Amino acid sequence: MTAIALVIFDCDGTLVDSEIISAKVESEIFTDLGHPLEPAEIQARFAGLKLSRIIELLKEETGMVFPENIVERIENETMSRLGQEVKDIAGAHEILDMIDLPRCICSNSSTEWLKTELDHVGLWDRFRPYVYSASEVGTRRSKPAPDVFHYACKEFGVEPQAAVVLEDSVHGVAAAAAAGCRVVGFTGAAHTYSGHADALTEAGAETVINRLLDFPAVITALSGWSQD
Template sequence: MPLSLVLFDCDGVLVDSEIISAKVDSKMLKEVGYEISPSEIAERFAGLTQDRIAELLQEEAGIRLPEDYNDRQRQALDERLAAEVEAIAGVHEMLDRIDLPRAICSNSSGERLKMMLERVKLWDRFRPYVFPAREVGTKKTKPAPDVYLYGCREFDAKPAETIVLEDSVHGVAAAAAAGCRVVGFVGASHTYPGHADSLTDAGAETVIRRLSEFPAVVEAFADWEQV
């Protein structure tokens, strides 16, 4: 069974945005009395929506954030992303080498995705196949598998014929639950000790540190399927 589709997460895979998000969260949480480092935020919460992060903080630490916190966080993060976000090194060259249909499946909003992708000149390489989980299909976000299942359906591709590149435990779990082949990525600025092992434990079949490695992995997976 050959591969027929490649689905990409965006934050921390195509754009180096997770570290910016972690720094914003660390600063704003400190202002409300909760000390947490950007590296700890990246390890625990990368790939989750801000609403889910707020829910987890309340469940785990009893922190009730101000009512306007999420809105202020989104505004602060959008301002920094618009000014600072960069593409992951080698992303354009990697895309040039992959001759399969492709799409993005992300927990970020459609508006934010377009802003980031336009800034790093990736929007035209994916549109209209940019799927924000909260805005398509069931509107369930990762770690639910729904956005990856939606991406497969849009291309009439079987999950088993689809390869996913993901940087977060929650994203890997979502893609694996959808039945896709999953490759972990630990080459963004928010990577942490044990990151690769965490992605493997979540269901990644292999883990790469550079996007330049991905085309060979895609080819190897396709060859393996055909044996």
């Protein structure tokens, strides 16, 4: 059994309740362009993926034609709303007081995006400088590639099996599991959907929680749980 030595948080949908805002903006803009997609479908299918990848998948699957500036348009509108509307997930500040281990954030979002939303809820200074944007560090490959988790473990000098990751998306869970980390799924944000917990378990989460305040106890328990 390996004791946990590093706690890695995803950000959107685990520390801040931002995924629902992103999905609403994307839904509004896609609908405006004549390609209606409900926020619930966007959340269930694409949570955790970079916006550019979502656009690629929609083009491949549906033949949708998007303006060249579609990514910039959605990102600008979403960031504007995040800076005004985003809230921290209940318990986010409290658990950081309870967890006495090194910690960092590994996200597919840009550093600019992360700073905007984390600053708004007072969490930026509780993590910086250990906030890693997958497209800006190491190999620059985003989740579901495991690279950002490998990068974080190397930065802290920790073997992946000694790191626990909290993730809300199937793509994030799969990436962390592929990296060799212990993974806890989270379904406590506003964008959760029917079957969410099962999907996270199938992707590789060892357990799933819907309250952040349960996370510290799970970290303690994981040190005594076998991954077999």
